[in-house]
Amino acid sequence: MGEERRQFEEIFLPFLDAAYNLARWIVQHDQDAQDIVQEAYLRAFKGFHGFRGGNGRAWLLTIVRNTAYSWIHKHAPDEKLVPYEEEKHAEIISFDQSAREITTEKRKEYLENALVRLPTEYREVIVLYELEGLSYKELALALDIPVGTVMSRLSRGRRRLQQEFTQIRNAEAVNGL
Amino acid sequence: MDCEEVRQLLDPYVDGELDLTRQLAIEAHLAECNSCREAAQRITSCSRFIRVNLPVYRAPPGLKSKVRTTLANEDKPKFRWFREHGRRLAYAAALLLLSCALAWTWLTLSPSKDKELIAEAVSNHSRSLMVSHLVDCASGDQHAIKQWFDGKVDYSPPVADLTQAGYTLVGGRIDILEQRPVAAIVYQHGKNLLNLFVWPATSRKIDMDVRSERGYHFCAWNLAGLNFFCISEISAADLEKFEDELREKINL
Numbered sequence: 001m002g003e004e005r006r007q008f009e010e011i012f013l014p015f016l017d018a019a020y021n022l023a024r025w026i027v028q029h030d031q032d033a034q035d036i037v038q039e040a041y042l043r044a045f046k047g048f049h050g051f052r053g054g055n056g057r058a059w060l061l062t063i064v065r066n067t068a069y070s071w072i073h074k075h076a077p078d079e080k081l082v083p084y085e086e087e088k089h090a091e092i093i094s095f096d097q098s099a100r101e102i103t104t105e106k107r108k109e110y111l112e113n114a115l116v117r118l119p120t121e122y123r124e125v126i127v128l129y130e131l132e133g134l135s136y137k138e139l140a141l142a143l144d145i146p147v148g149t150v151m152s153r154l155s156r157g158r159r160r161l162q163q164e165f166t167q168i169r170n171a172e173a174v175n176g177l
Numbered sequence: 178m179d180c181e182e183v184r185q186l187l188d189p190y191v192d193g194e195l196d197l198t199r200q201l202a203i204e205a206h207l208a209e210c211n212s213c214r215e216a217a218q219r220i221t222s223c224s225r226f227i228r229v230n231l232p233v234y235r236a237p238p239g240l241k242s243k244v245r246t247t248l249a250n251e252d253k254p255k256f257r258w259f260r261e262h263g264r265r266l267a268y269a270a271a272l273l274l275l276s277c278a279l280a281w282t283w284l285t286l287s288p289s290k291d292k293e294l295i296a297e298a299v300s301n302h303s304r305s306l307m308v309s310h311l312v313d314c315a316s317g318d319q320h321a322i323k324q325w326f327d328g329k330v331d332y333s334p335p336v337a338d339l340t341q342a343g344y345t346l347v348g349g350r351i352d353i354l355e356q357r358p359v360a361a362i363v364y365q366h367g368k369n370l371l372n373l374f375v376w377p378a379t380s381r382k383i384d385m386d387v388r389s390e391r392g393y394h395f396c397a398w399n400l401a402g403l404n405f406f407c408i409s410e411i412s413a414a415d416l417e418k419f420e421d422e423l424r425e426k427i428n429l
Contacts, residue, residue, distance in 0.1 A: 005252045013241065020236035034240055041244045042251060094219045095226040104230075111230045129192075130227045136194045155188035158223050 008048050011056045012041065018057060018132050019064045025127045026068040026120060032075075033068075040067040058134050062142040065124060092159050098166045110172070114164035122157035129154055178206050183213050191220045291385065294355060294406070299391055301352050301361070302372045302408045311370070312348030312363050322349040326360050334360035334375035334403070337426035344371065344419055354406070355380075364419070371409035371419065378404045387413045396420055400427060 019040060023033035044051075044063045051059055099107050115123055128134045128142065136154075140147045183206050189195050190203045207214045305311050314325040319336040326334055329351055338346060347363040352374065359376035383404045385397040394416045395408035405423070409416060 002252050005248055009245065009248065013244070016236045016241055016244065017233075020240060021234045024234040030237065033234075034237065034243070037236070037240060038244055038247050042247050045248050045251060094223060096219075096222050099226070107230045108232060111227070112232055115231065126227065126231075130224060131231060131233055136189065136192070151186075151189050151194070154192075158188065158220065158227070161227065162223060 004048065005045070008045050012044060012060050015057050015060050019060060021131060022061055022064050022124070022127055023068050025115070025123060026065065027072065028116060032071065036068050036071050037064065039071070040064040043067060055138060057132070058138040058142060061128065061132060061134065065128075065142060092162050093166045095162055095165060098162070098169050102169065106172075110165055110168045111161075113168055114161050117164050118157065118160055122153060122160060125150065125153045126157050126161065178202050180206075180210060180213055183207075183210070184216060187213070187217055188220055191217055191224065290381070291383070294383065294397075295388075295390060295395065297354050298372075298374060298395060298406055298408050299393055301354065301374070302393060303391075305350070305352070305361070305363070305372060306370060311350070313350040315348040317346045317348075319346060322346065322362065325349055330358060330360050330376075332360075332377050332403070334362065335427045336362055337423055339364065339419070339422050339426065342418070342422040343367075344422070366409070366411050366415060366419070369410045371407060371411060371416075373405065373407040373423075375406075376404050378402055387416055389413070398424075400424065 016037070019037050020033055023036040023040070024030065027033055027036065040060070040063045044060055047063070099110075102110070115126065118126070124143070125139065128139055129136075134142065136147050136150045139145075139150045139154075143150070145153075183190075183203055186195060186199060186203060190200065193200075195203070207217060314322055316322050316325070317340075319338045323333070323336045326336075326349055336346070336349070340346070344364040344366050347365050347370065349363065350361050351358050352361040352372075353359065354374055354376065357376065359374045362373045362375065364371040364373065378399045379402075382399040383397040383406060384399060385395070387394055387396040389395070393408050393410060394413050395406065396416055397404065397406040398420065399405065405420075407416065407419060407423075409419075411419075
C-alpha cells in the first residue's frame with residue numbers, strides 16, 4: 001500500500017461515522033449518504049497534499065458537506081427547498097417545557113422530524129456544532145461564512161428547532177386525541 | 178451592556194465562543210438580570226436536549242471497506258509512483274536543467290572569454306618585456322605607484338610591498354584587457370618580471386588556477402570586487418606563493 005494512502009487512512013478513517021452522519025443529515029437518505037461519503041473520501045485523498053495538519057475532522061467534514069451539496073445539485077437540481085415560514089413573534093417554548101411527559105422514544109422522533117423540517121443551512125449548523133463538535137471558527141471555514149453568521153444561524157436554528165418541535169408535539173397531541 | 182445586546186450574544190456566550198472581554202461583560206450582566214440569566218439557562222438546556230436526543234447516524238457496516246476499495250483503486254501503482262516521486266522527479270529534472278545550463282555557460286561562454294583574456298594578457302606581458310615600455314611609473318614605493326594610478330583608472334588598485342617575500346616592486350603602467358584600461362603592477366622576482374593586472378570585477382569574476390601557456394605561468398582570482406590576473410616566467414610554485422603573499426597583504 002502506498003505510504004501516502006496508509007497515512008491518509010490512519011488520519012481520516014476514524015471520522016467515517018462523523019462523515020456519514022453529516023451526509024445522512026443533509027441528504028436524508030442512507031444509500032445517497034454512502035455514495036457521498038465515498039466520493040468525499042476520494043476527493044479528500046486527491047487533495048491530501050493540501051491538508052496542512054491541524055483538525056482533520058473539520059477538514060474532512062468540510063469536504064463531505066461540499067460533496068453533499070454538489071450531489072444535491074446534480075441529482076435533484078429542481079428540488080426547491082420549501083420556503084420556510086418563520087413565526088417571528090411566536091413564543092418559543094423550550095424543549096424542557098414542551099417535552100415534558102413525553103417518552104424518550106417520542107422525544108427523539110419529534111426532534112429528528114423537527115430538524116428535518118429546518119432549512120439545510122440551519123440543519124447543517126446544528127449537526128456540525130451540536131453533534132460533531134466543530135467550533136464556530138471551524139464552522140465558519142467549513143461553510144465559508146463569517147463567524148458572525150455562524151453565531152446568528154446557530155442561535156436562530158436552535159430557536160426554530162424548538163418551534164418545530166412544539167408544533168409537531170401539538171399536532172401529535174391533537175391526532176392522539 | 179443592556180438586555181438587547183446581551184441576548185444577541187447569549188448563544189456564543191453559552192457555547193464559550195466569545196472573547197474574554199465580552200464574556201466577562203455578559204457574566205456581569207447575568208449576575209444582576211434574572212430574565213437574561215433564565216434565557217441563558219434555556220439555551221444551555223436546549224443545546225443539551227439536542228445532544229442527548231438527536232439521533233447520530235453511524236456508518237453502516239461495509240461502508241469502511243467500500244471507502245478503502247475506492248481509495249485503493251485511485252492509488253494504482255502507476256499513479257502512486259508519480260504522486261510519491263513526482264516531487265523528487267521534478268527536483269531531479271530541475272537539477273538536470275540547471276546543470277545543463279551551467280555546463281553550457283561553462284563550455285561556451287566562459288572558456289572562450291577566458292581564452293581571449295589569457296591571449297591578451299600573454300601578449301601584454303610579452304610586449305611589456307620586449308619593448309621598453311615595462312612601466313610608466315618606475316618606483317619601488319607602493320604609495321607612489323598607488324598615487325600615480327589615481328586619476329588614470331576609475332578605481333583604486335591595491336599596491337602591496339612584497340619585498341620581504343622576494344618580490345620587489347618595479348612600477349606601474351596602464352594596459353588594456355577586455356577592451357578596458359587596467360592597472361598593471363610590475364614586480365621582479367630574481368631575474369624574472371611579473372605583471373599583475375587589476376581591474377573591477379563588474380562584468381564577470383575571473384578565477385583560474387595556475388596554468389601555463391607559451392612558457393608563461395599565470396593565475397587569476399577575484400577579491401573585494403576586483404579581478405587579479407598575474408602572469409610571469411617564474412615557476413608555478415613561485416606564482417602561487419606570490420598570490421598567497423599578495424592576498425594576505427591586501428586583506429591586512
